[in-house]
Amino acid sequence: MPHGDMSRRGKPDAPARRRLTLADQWRTVPNIVTMTRIVLVVVFLIVLSLAGADGHHSLAARWWGFGLFTLAALSDKLDGYLARRYDMVTDLGKLLDPIADKLLVCGALVVLAAFGELNPGGWIITVLFLLRELGITVMRLFVLDTDGLVIAANQAGKLKTLFECVGLGMLIFPMWSIVTRGGAFERAYYWLTYAVILVALVLCLYSGAVYVLQVLRARRMADHDGGPDRSHDGGRNGGRDAHDAGGRRRRV
Template identity: 60%
Template sequence: MTETQTSKKSSLLDGWNAPPNLVTYSRIVLVVVFLVLAALAGPWGADNLTMRWVAAVLFIIAASTDKIDGWMARKYHMVTELGKLMDPIADKLLTCGALILASIFGELGWWVTILFLIREIGITVMRFFVIDTGGKVIAAEWPGKLKTVFQCVGLSMLLLPMWSLDAGQTTPMWMSVYYFLTYAMIYVALVLCLYSGGIYLYNTFAGGKKQQSAGDAEA
């Protein structure tokens, strides 16, 4: 048993310097820089508008490249245990960090962020638990993938300080439409987030029971 545990620990660092993992490390650094700049920029970028623009661009870059490391790992057969662990951490650090910061600054209701966090953290922990117990992780279905698209687009729109482009005293129609669409994207992402989370729970528990029942019947 001791040998098995030692083998598991050593295997986690196997391929730590593989190109896909290096991309993941770079994304994590990018996320940290984004969070620092966004925090220093203040609510809506009022404290430092330039930092807010840079932070928004970094978020868009990080969100747009979130599949590159996984694609590289599968295409070039460089899938590692460390990569499986770090890739979702990088993804959740980006989106959850942006959500928390937006709520701290009053740009997004805490109820929205909390619901996102419950689903995102809960499903991520469950995935690791399933892997640790030798089970098969259920792949993300289309609602989950669509959720990611709406979430990243909505947060990108929220982070971009478009209000700074208007020098007038009154709010123009295009800005009202812009922020209406921004929050609509985030709310749609929340619905898809909860829906896809429910699907994952059903497939993990109900699906696993069906497979076990089928195995018992064959035995």
């Protein structure tokens, strides 16, 4: 009986937890994990840059860079899981998580393109990735702020993230240090890596277009069902499902 009373009394408290002050949001475990990931990504980019093209300045730094990239990529789901598991989904987390993701992928692309390790068309590929990621991130934040809408990720967006991490991980991995340099295996490995990154680029652009269509459709539905006021109220007061969905699927 006491447990039942606590459960009934606990439900009204949930919105209060979602309206944490900014200072409180900084101290939640999921957001601490996300901020740690951002620091990890910055360290990774510094180490990768210090290693030089193909680890010319330091092969050890290149291996460390690969390890840090792998750790940052694998920890991507941890903060979202903790936020959902312990009901700690916050607006700050929704802002920081995509920043960590985009910083990892786009930062690695810029460094590798500058090293000339992503050819042919390394800078063209990188710029297309950057434009898509920046554009969708800005649109996501704009739609959340103006309409209170959280758009679920589409399947292409999830596959895009997988191919990005696998392709960049393969490119960062110093395969040339453990096989014959310039040999048939190394060449085949590089072109396989290049193909994975191209697939990631296609999925990146396609999922971006799908996201734009999802936003337009969601806004039309919101206007038809009562306009932005209902969306704002659902997002801030009664929209646990919408925010939870955003917490589960923050990647497009």
